[in-house]
Amino acid sequence: MTLANAISIIFASVISENILLFYFLGTCPLISLSRDPEAAFNMGVAVTFVTTFSAAANFVLDRYLLGPLGLQHLRLLFYIVVIAALTQALEMFLDRFLPAVYVSFGIFMPLLAVNCAILGVSIFASLREYSFAETSLFAFGSGVGWLLVVSAMAAIKRRIPKENIPPSLGETGMSMVIAAMMAMSFWAVSQVFKGVALS
Amino acid sequence: MSYLLSLLVPVLFIAAVCLFLTVVAKICQQSGTAEFRVNGELKNSEVSLGTSLLEACQEEGIYLPAACGGRGNCGLCKLKLSSGTTKADMFEKIHLGEAALEEGFRLACRSKLRKNTDIAVPLELLNVKKFEAALKSAVKLSTDVKELQFEILGDKMDFKAGQYIQIYYQSNDDKAIRAYSVSSPPSQMEKGLFTLDVKLVDGGLVSTWLHSLKEGSQIDFTGPYGEMTAADKKHKDIILFAGGVGIAPMRSIIREYLEEESKVSKKTSKNKKGKKSQKSQKRLMLYYGAKNLEALYEHNYFLELSSKNNNFIYKPVLSEPRLEDGWEGLTGMIDEHLAEQPVSVSSLILICGPEAMGEKIINLLSQKGVSPENIILDAL
Numbered sequence: 323m324t325l326a327n328a329i330s331i332i333f334a335s336v337i338s339e340n341i342l343l344f345y346f347l348g349t350c351p352l353i354s355l356s357r358d359p360e361a362a363f364n365m366g367v368a369v370t371f372v373t374t375f376s377a378a379a380n381f382v383l384d385r386y387l388l389g390p391l392g393l394q395h396l397r398l399l400f401y402i403v404v405i406a407a408l409t410q411a412l413e414m415f416l417d418r419f420l421p422a423v424y425v426s427f428g429i430f431m432p433l434l435a436v437n438c439a440i441l442g443v444s445i446f447a448s449l450r451e452y453s454f455a456e457t458s459l460f461a462f463g464s465g466v467g468w469l470l471v472v473s474a475m476a477a478i479k480r481r482i483p484k485e486n487i488p489p490s491l492g493e494t495g496m497s498m499v500i501a502a503m504m505a506m507s508f509w510a511v512s513q514v515f516k517g518v519a520l521s
Numbered sequence: 522m523s524y525l526l527s528l529l530v531p532v533l534f535i536a537a538v539c540l541f542l543t544v545v546a547k548i549c550q551q552s553g554t555a556e557f558r559v560n561g562e563l564k565n566s567e568v569s570l571g572t573s574l575l576e577a578c579q580e581e582g583i584y585l586p587a588a589c590g591g592r593g594n595c596g597l598c599k600l601k602l603s604s605g606t607t608k609a610d611m612f613e614k615i616h617l618g619e620a621a622l623e624e625g626f627r628l629a630c631r632s633k634l635r636k637n638t639d640i641a642v643p644l645e646l647l648n649v650k651k652f653e654a655a656l657k658s659a660v661k662l663s664t665d666v667k668e669l670q671f672e673i674l675g676d677k678m679d680f681k682a683g684q685y686i687q688i689y690y691q692s693n694d695d696k697a698i699r700a701y702s703v704s705s706p707p708s709q710m711e712k713g714l715f716t717l718d719v720k721l722v723d724g725g726l727v728s729t730w731l732h733s734l735k736e737g738s739q740i741d742f743t744g745p746y747g748e749m750t751a752a753d754k755k756h757k758d759i760i761l762f763a764g765g766v767g768i769a770p771m772r773s774i775i776r777e778y779l780e781e782e783s784k785v786s787k788k789t790s791k792n793k794k795g796k797k798s799q800k801s802q803k804r805l806m807l808y809y810g811a812k813n814l815e816a817l818y819e820h821n822y823f824l825e826l827s828s829k830n831n832n833f834i835y836k837p838v839l840s841e842p843r844l845e846d847g848w849e850g851l852t853g854m855i856d857e858h859l860a861e862q863p864v865s866v867s868s869l870i871l872i873c874g875p876e877a878m879g880e881k882i883i884n885l886l887s888q889k890g891v892s893p894e895n896i897i898l899d900a901l
Contacts, residue, residue: 361611387534391526399531407538411545417571418549421635425610 323455331456335463338512341439342471343505348439352475353497362476366469368427370462372412373440376405377461380444381454394448401444409435439468471508475500558639559583559647561603574600574629574640583642584649584743586687588700591630597746598629605638649743652678656738657714662818665721666766667732668704671740673713678744681752682706682777683770683871685899686717686744690727699727700746702770702873702899706777718769718818749871749899750774756869756895761807762855762882764874765816767901768809771873772819775826775833778805782832806834810855810874813839814846856881866890869897876900 341347351365380401388394413431416424434440443464447457478500479493487496551571557564564581575591575598578584589595593612602625609617613628629640654671662668678686685702705716722728734740751759751774759778763771781803811817817837827835838855842848851858859882870886872879879898886896 358611358615360614364611387530391530392523393527393530396527396531400534403535403538407542410542414545414549418551421633422608425608429610429612 323453323459327456328459331459332463333512333515335460336467336470337508338515340467340471340505340508341442341464342468343501343508345442347442348437348468349501351433351437352472352501353494359473359476359480362472363469364427365430365433366465366472368430368434369437369440369468370465371427372405372409372431372434372437373443373465373468374458374461375412376401376408376440377444377447378454378458379404379408381447381452381457384448385454397445397448398441401441405440405444406435439464471501471504474504555605555634556637557581557634558603558637559642561639568634570634572634574598574627574632574634574638577634578629578640578642582651583647584651584687585629585642585646586700586746587630587698588687589630590696590698593628593631596628599626600629601625601641602627602632603639603641605634605636605640607632607635646746649746650676650678651741651743652676654715654740654742656734656736656740658736659734662718663816666816666818667719667721668716669719669731669734670705670714670716673710673715674739677710677713678715680707680710680745681750682773683750683752683899684745684747685770686742687746688727688731689741689743690730692730695726697726702747702767702773703745704769704772706773706780708777708780718766718772720766747899749873749897751778751869751871754869756803756867758804758806758865758868760864760868760870761805762810762870762872762874762878763807764810764855764878765812765901767873767875767899768819769873770899771807771809771871774871775805775807775823778803778833779826779830782830804832804834806836808836808838808855808859810838810840810878812841813843814848815843854878854881856885859885864889864891866892867895869895871897871899873899874901 335341339345342349342352348369383400383404384394384397388397388400409431413424413428416428416431420428443461447460452460475497479497482493482496487493491499551569553570554567555570556566557568557577559578559581565577568577568580573591575585575587585600586597587595588597591598593610593616596616599617599621606625606627609622609627610631612631613622616628617626653674655674657670657672659670660668680686680703683702685700687698687700690697690699701717701719703715704718705714709715717731719728719731721732731740747770749770759774761771761774807823809817809820809823814820817839820837823835823837827833836851836858838851838853838858839846839848840852840854842852855878864886866889868891870882870891872882879900883893883896883898887893
């Protein structure tokens with residue numbers, strides 16, 4: 323993997339092809355998360371952690387078990403089991419050995435077992451036939467991208483009660499509008515960089 | 522062959538994952554014990570590390586309020602740790618705030634025992650006991666609310682009108698704790714009876730179970746809990762605000778008030794001089810809000826009561842009256858009508874209903890000069 327390739331993967335996963343704003347995966351916490359930026363950040367760290375580890379584990383599983391046995395059609399089943407087991411194991415590990423870290427983001431682990439963004443990253447990495455390093459980098463970037471959007475959303479949502487928003491739209495409706503505007507701004511940033519690269 | 526592999530490999534893989542998790546659970550098992558003290562008194566010198574304070578208390582027969590079942594949602598199991606404080610998690614930060622956390626307050630359901638710990642439990646919570654009761658009868662009050670009458674088995678519970686109990690539900694797959702206010706007066710408990718108004722919540726685990734109970738079915742509960750009571754209070758005017766099924770504790774308070782009134786009037790009629798007791802001058806006002814007339818159960822009873830008793834004023838409010846209700850009374854939300862109403866600043870205010878309703882009423886009353894000490898909220 324060249325440096326240019328690595329930068330390209332990181333940029334795409336964090337900004338231009340953000341897992342949340344480009345693929346609409348992992349949107350439930352974005353809509354329902356509290357207005358607490360600290361909680362949003364901690365959950366983002368947990369997602370980054372689990373996404374990176376599960377994508378790496380799923381790569382090994384895909385390359386050395388499912389591929390040789392011709393069982394790639396069962397990817398979905400295997401990946402779900404790996405993610406669920408990993409979140410469970412990590413939660414137990416943090417609770418036992420790192421209680422301070424556990425109270426910060428270990429409590430989100432059970433929620434992550436069913437987070438579609440984490441499963442989506444593993445599947446995308448397999449379909450794109452990334453190497454182990456590329457998969458890990460892509461997963462890490464996707465996690466950071468998710469963290470970025472959720473933290474920004476929590477910070478913006480804190481202002482909702484102070485603003486005069488249309489009552490029929492409510493907080494959920496406003497979250498969708500904010501998400502759409504954020505998606506456009508992320509896309510705009512990627513276009514700026516694309517223009518700079520072309521010039 | 523490929524079909525066999527498609528079946529065999531996943532089965533073996535899942536078995537391997539289960540084995541892996543068992544090994545991890547074994548490695549991560551908390552080892553060691555710590556001392557557990559309550560109000561400075563050693564309760565247990567060997568509580569396993571990692572046990573939540575709520576569980577540790579339950580093992581010692583201390584039943585803290587935990588209406589959400591220990592999920593960190595209600596914040597009722599708040600207590601102060603004299604020693605053994607650990608880092609607070611997100612739920613504790615939301616419910617308690619920075620100042621309380623620094624003082625050593627934590628949620629018993631979220632805090633785990635990591636070292637020798639001493640907790641401060643208020644005396645009234647140390648008096649909370651566990652009871653058993655059997656269902657005596659069930660009466661439908663509205664489309665989704667049932668009045669369940671239970672007969673207590675064993676010792677009677679000493680409670681004040683307006684307080685609530687916690688019901689313990691356990692099945693093969695789930696266990697949960699839910700809080701329900703007692704809607705009968707304390708005098709009924711002396712006969713070993715009490716009633717609960719249970720609203721059937723869509724998908725609700727405990728309310729569905731309670732609605733399906735047959736006569737004679739037994740329940741476990743702990744109690745009494747709650748500060749929202751008019752007992753032992755000297756206020757002349759009491760204003761009750763009830764939203765939906767929040768009328769349950771108010772029914773208990775009103776019935777107790779009527780019983781007291783009846784005793785006082787008997788005494789007065791015996792008194793030849795006709796001097797009135799101080800108690801007879803207590804006035805009660807009830808604001809009762811519901812969606813429509815069907816949900817406003819006991820409406821006719823309160824109407825009749827207010828027409829017979831000059832010291833009881835009843836103000837029903839419907840937020841979404843239906844055409845068939847033929848409603849000509851107050852509409853909208855309770856707080857909208859409270860704004861125009863003069864309120865005596867020395868009144869005792871008891872509120873039971875949705876949290877948003879309670880907050881609006883408290884804000885309005887504060888603007889009218891009612892002291893926060895005279896307002897008690899029991900949010901649903």
